[in-house]
Amino acid sequence: MNNNNHSLLHIEDLVLHFRTQKGLVQAVDGVSFDLGQKEAMVVLGESGCGKTSLAKAILRLLPRNVGTYSGKVYLDGVEIMGMGDEEFRKNVRWAKISMVPQAAMNSLNPVLKVGEQVAEPLMVHAGMRKESAINEAKRMFQHVGVPLNFINRYAFELSGGMRQRVAIAMSLVTAPRLIILDEPTSALDVLTQANIFNVLKRIKHELEVGFILITHDIATSSELADSVAVMYAGQIVERSDAHRFFTAPLHPYSQMLMASVPRLREDKEPEFITGQPPSLLDLPTGCRFASRCPYRFEKCDQDPPLFKKDKRFVKCWLHS
Amino acid sequence: MLANSEMEKNQEVLSVDSKKIARNGALLSVQELRIWFELRRWGFGHAGYVKAVDGVTFDLHEKEAIAIVGESGCGKSSLMRAILGLHMPTKGDVVFQGKKVSQLSGRELRAYRSNVGYVQQDPYGALAPFMDVSRILSEPLIVNGVKSKVEREQRIRKVMEEVKLFPVDDFLRKYPHMLSGGQQQRVVIARSLVLEPKLIVADEPVSMLDASVRVEILKLLRNLQEIHNLAVIYITHDLSTVRYFSERIFVMYAGKLVETALVSDMLKNPLHPYTHALLAGTSDPDAKNAETFKEVPPGEPPSLITPPPGCRFHPRCPHFIEGLCEVEEPPDFELEPQHFTKCWLYK
Numbered sequence: 001m002n003n004n005n006h007s008l009l010h011i012e013d014l015v016l017h018f019r020t021q022k023g024l025v026q027a028v029d030g031v032s033f034d035l036g037q038k039e040a041m042v043v044l045g046e047s048g049c050g051k052t053s054l055a056k057a058i059l060r061l062l063p064r065n066v067g068t069y070s071g072k073v074y075l076d077g078v079e080i081m082g083m084g085d086e087e088f089r090k091n092v093r094w095a096k097i098s099m100v101p102q103a104a105m106n107s108l109n110p111v112l113k114v115g116e117q118v119a120e121p122l123m124v125h126a127g128m129r130k131e132s133a134i135n136e137a138k139r140m141f142q143h144v145g146v147p148l149n150f151i152n153r154y155a156f157e158l159s160g161g162m163r164q165r166v167a168i169a170m171s172l173v174t175a176p177r178l179i180i181l182d183e184p185t186s187a188l189d190v191l192t193q194a195n196i197f198n199v200l201k202r203i204k205h206e207l208e209v210g211f212i213l214i215t216h217d218i219a220t221s222s223e224l225a226d227s228v229a230v231m232y233a234g235q236i237v238e239r240s241d242a243h244r245f246f247t248a249p250l251h252p253y254s255q256m257l258m259a260s261v262p263r264l265r266e267d268k269e270p271e272f273i274t275g276q277p278p279s280l281l282d283l284p285t286g287c288r289f290a291s292r293c294p295y296r297f298e299k300c301d302q303d304p305p306l307f308k309k310d311k312r313f314v315k316c317w318l319h320s
Numbered sequence: 321m322l323a324n325s326e327m328e329k330n331q332e333v334l335s336v337d338s339k340k341i342a343r344n345g346a347l348l349s350v351q352e353l354r355i356w357f358e359l360r361r362w363g364f365g366h367a368g369y370v371k372a373v374d375g376v377t378f379d380l381h382e383k384e385a386i387a388i389v390g391e392s393g394c395g396k397s398s399l400m401r402a403i404l405g406l407h408m409p410t411k412g413d414v415v416f417q418g419k420k421v422s423q424l425s426g427r428e429l430r431a432y433r434s435n436v437g438y439v440q441q442d443p444y445g446a447l448a449p450f451m452d453v454s455r456i457l458s459e460p461l462i463v464n465g466v467k468s469k470v471e472r473e474q475r476i477r478k479v480m481e482e483v484k485l486f487p488v489d490d491f492l493r494k495y496p497h498m499l500s501g502g503q504q505q506r507v508v509i510a511r512s513l514v515l516e517p518k519l520i521v522a523d524e525p526v527s528m529l530d531a532s533v534r535v536e537i538l539k540l541l542r543n544l545q546e547i548h549n550l551a552v553i554y555i556t557h558d559l560s561t562v563r564y565f566s567e568r569i570f571v572m573y574a575g576k577l578v579e580t581a582l583v584s585d586m587l588k589n590p591l592h593p594y595t596h597a598l599l600a601g602t603s604d605p606d607a608k609n610a611e612t613f614k615e616v617p618p619g620e621p622p623s624l625i626t627p628p629p630g631c632r633f634h635p636r637c638p639h640f641i642e643g644l645c646e647v648e649e650p651p652d653f654e655l656e657p658q659h660f661t662k663c664w665l666y667k
Contacts, residue, residue: 040610047501047530159620160392189391189557194601194614201613216531219560219602222609242607260532262560263604264587270564272536276500 007074008210009035009058009178014071016050016057024067025280027053029234031071032306035178040204040211042221042242044257045231046277051214052102054231055180058212059099060088076177095125098171099180103187105163108155114166115141115151121174140169143206144199161192165199172203178210185220197223218261222246230254233278233288240312250314253289287317346379347551348403348519352412353377355398359625370624372398374575375412382518385545385552387562387583389598390572393621396555399572400521403553404438405429416519434464437512439522439541443504443529447496453485453507454492460515475514482544483510502533506540513544519551527558538565559602563587568658571595574622574632581659591661593617593637631664639665 016028027050035041043051056062058073073081080092098121101107109117118140119133128136138148144165155163164184171179184200185193201224204211215221221228225242230251238251249255259271275292278284284291290300299317306313307320353376356369372395380386390396401407403414405421414421416432424432440446447456457476466472477488483506485491496504505525512520522541526534542565545552554565562569563583571579571586571594579592590596597617603609617636622628628635634645644664653666 046532161620190559190598190601191391191616194603194616198613198616201610218531219605222605222607223603223614224610225607226610242610246605246607257532258605260535261605262535262538262558262564264560264563264599264602265604270535272539273532 006036007034008037008039008076009212010072010074010077011058012072012074014054014057014073015068016053016062017067017069018063019065019067020281023281026234026283027280028057029283031231031234031236033229033236033239035210035212036226038204038208038210040213040224040226041229042225042227043212043214043229043231044216044218044221044254046216048280049231049277050234050280051216051231052182053234055099055182055212055214058180059093059097060085061093061099090125094121094171094176095174096176097178097180098174098176100167100171100182100184102182104167104184105160105187108163108166110155112154113152114155114158114163118166118170118173121170125174136173137169140173141166143172143203144169145195159192160188161195164188164192164196168196168199168203172207172209175207176209178212180212180214182214183216184213186215186217193220200224218257219263230257233283234280235288235315236306236313237289237315238313239306240314244312250309250312250319251289251316252293252295252318256292287315289316345381346415347382347384347417348380349415350376350378350380350399350403350412351415353399353402353409353414354411355395355402355407356410368625369410371575371627372624373402374624374627376572376575376577377412378570378577378580380519380551380553382551383545383549384568385542385554385566386568386570387554387556387566388570388572389556389559389562391557391621393624394572395575395624396572397523400523400553400555403521404436405432430464434460434515435518437515437517437520439505439508439512439520439525441524441527443501443508444496446508447504449496452493452495453480453499456496456507457511457514460511464515476510479510479514482513482547483507483540485510500533501529502537505529505533505537509537509541509544513548516548517550519553520545521553521555523555524557525554526561527556534561535564541565559598560604571598574627575624576632576662578633578663579659579661581656581661585656585659589656589659591655591659591666592633592663593639593665594633595661631662641665 012032014028014031018025018027031054045051072079075096115134115137118137122128122133122136138151141148146162146165185196213221213224227241228245229236230238232253238254249258256273260273262270273292278288286301287304290296295318304315304317306315309319353373355373356371358369359367361367376399388396398407402409408422454476458472461472480488485506526537529537538561566583569581569583569586570577573594579595590599600615619636622632630646630648631650634640641664650662650664652660652662654660655666
């Protein structure tokens with residue numbers, strides 16, 4: 001995993017713990033992965049498994065109750081965890097890595113025209129004048145398929161799908177190297193969802209940009225994925241290319257996750273995963289999935305490492 | 321189970337034949353229902369109507385599960401509220417067991433509501449945060465005059481076991497914020513069942529839940545439906561869950577039912593261009609999806625204040641027939657038994 005010359009993002013042992021009254025919440029607990037140039041990676045997992053915290057840890061968008069925050073993050077070979085906050089804000093956040101947060105379409109500023117909002121990051125980060133920033137915003141509107149005359153409208157005048165496109169345009173406008181999308185379509189209708197994924201696919205073909213797509217919707221995630229990372233209880237339990245993952249996942253949790261997806265075109269009764277994920281406050285020693293795993297055996301009392309198997313990684317003793 | 325659905329099919333055929341004569345036999349019958357909301361200007365002036373539901377007709381039989389599928393803003397929630405007796409129809413009627421819901425007196429309406437359970441979309445929003453589970457579940461019983469505390473307790477325990485909130489004693493004293501999303505939704509389902517209704521209206525019951533819990537809740541609902549012989553109206557925008565849940569499916573677009581069919585027929589042979597678009601827009605997990613673009617009809621659903629003339633889908637339709645689609649509204653065409661569509665392609 002050390003070829004960080006070629007990879008867009010290389011993460012080593014990223015840890016993000018939160019302090020709470022009840023104890024330490026181990027939201028991200030030793031995550032390592034590589035993301036290639038122009039690669040779109042999907043992070044799958046149940047709610048509360050630390051997907052969003054992972055995104056926030058990469059972007060250093062931290063709340064005040066951070067306990068431990070450590071690890072190494074290389075962007076294009078440059079270590080960014082050691083940067084000072086001001087340097088990070090100026091040179092990385094939104095300049096190199098941008099994010100479309102969850103429910104972004106509902107967090108647009110209601111008193112600013114959407115065009116100005118899309119232009120704003122350029123004025124702040126690139127010091128651009130307003131007119132040229134607005135022109136750039138127009139170019140982004142074309143990329144995401146928002147009619148140009150919407151530039152002077154306010155957020156409430158736009159439909160949900162259009163607002164989501166504006167949020168995506170906002171993340172694209174600084175020409176970042178990597179975009180993190182947190183549940184970009186979960187509140188949208190089927191056809192709007194399909195439209196947004198068409199937009200993302202087009203961006204992927206046209207621009208030099210990598211994607212991290214965070215979602216729990218496995219079916220739609222396959223629309224964009226080159227590769228998949230499955231998260232469980234703060235850790236990545238499987239990392240694989242999309243083709244092999246969607247046909248034959250390795251980790252028992254991924255297999256059960258795939259089996260729980262209702263399918264439109266196949267006659268397969270979906271199965272649900274019994275039990276609940278462990279609390280991030282009080283994690284079991286050994287494999288964190290063991291209590292829900294049908295293939296459990298003695299070795300599972302010890303924490304499995306990430307085993308490598310034909311360029312895929314899986315954190316399970318079955319594949320040792 | 322198989323015999324059951326056979327029976328329902330037969331019933332269905334009967335009802336279609338007798339549709340024009342009488343509407344007996346159906347548990348719930350929605351007849352030419354229109355729900356229009358008046359728009360006002362300056363307090364008194366009239367400024368038109370939002371035609372949320374515009375001429376919807378269907379019958380629902382006992383023990384039958386139907387799904388209503390449509391995008392947000394197509395009127396499915398207004399239709400649901402009219403069925404629950406929360407909106408007065410502008411025209412047409414909702415008839416439950418032979419009685420018009422709009423003409424029920426206060427007491428009759430209460431009795432009606434105890435016959436119709438409601439499963440809300442957002443379980444956390446639907447549960448009062450200051451009530452524990454036992455109070456949440458006893459409230460409907462108190463309102464409907466179950467005076468004996470012992471009986472209330474028994475019924476609550478029974479319904480909690482049915483929705484699998486084990487161990488019951490632990491959950492009775494819990495408040496909604498102490499429960500996970502799936503458990504909250506179980507409480508909502510328990511509350512809708514505690515009065516032993518004949519019909520359950522479930523408004524996107526799983527859309528706020530995690531993917532892995534969704535299937536569990538849907539299977540639970542399906543199970544309860546079979547045990548209690550419930551009729552269920554399942555409102556959703558997610559086509560992939562429909563086939564596991566209901567026998568018939570209604571596709572709604574801009575206030576109208578554009579296609580109604582048995583779920584299997586609909587999946588095998590979708591007719592209306594809008595249904596085609598919905599099916600094409602729904603993905604199955606497959607890495608090949610990433611290689612192609614989806615075909616999505618251009619534009620957005622029309623305004624319900626001034627819907628397009630003729631067929632309401634015509635501005636977005638790939639098979640638009642000039643001189644017909646934008647002029648005259650298509651009636652229901654029956655292509656297979658029980659498979660209706662409002663589209664001129666099938667005249």
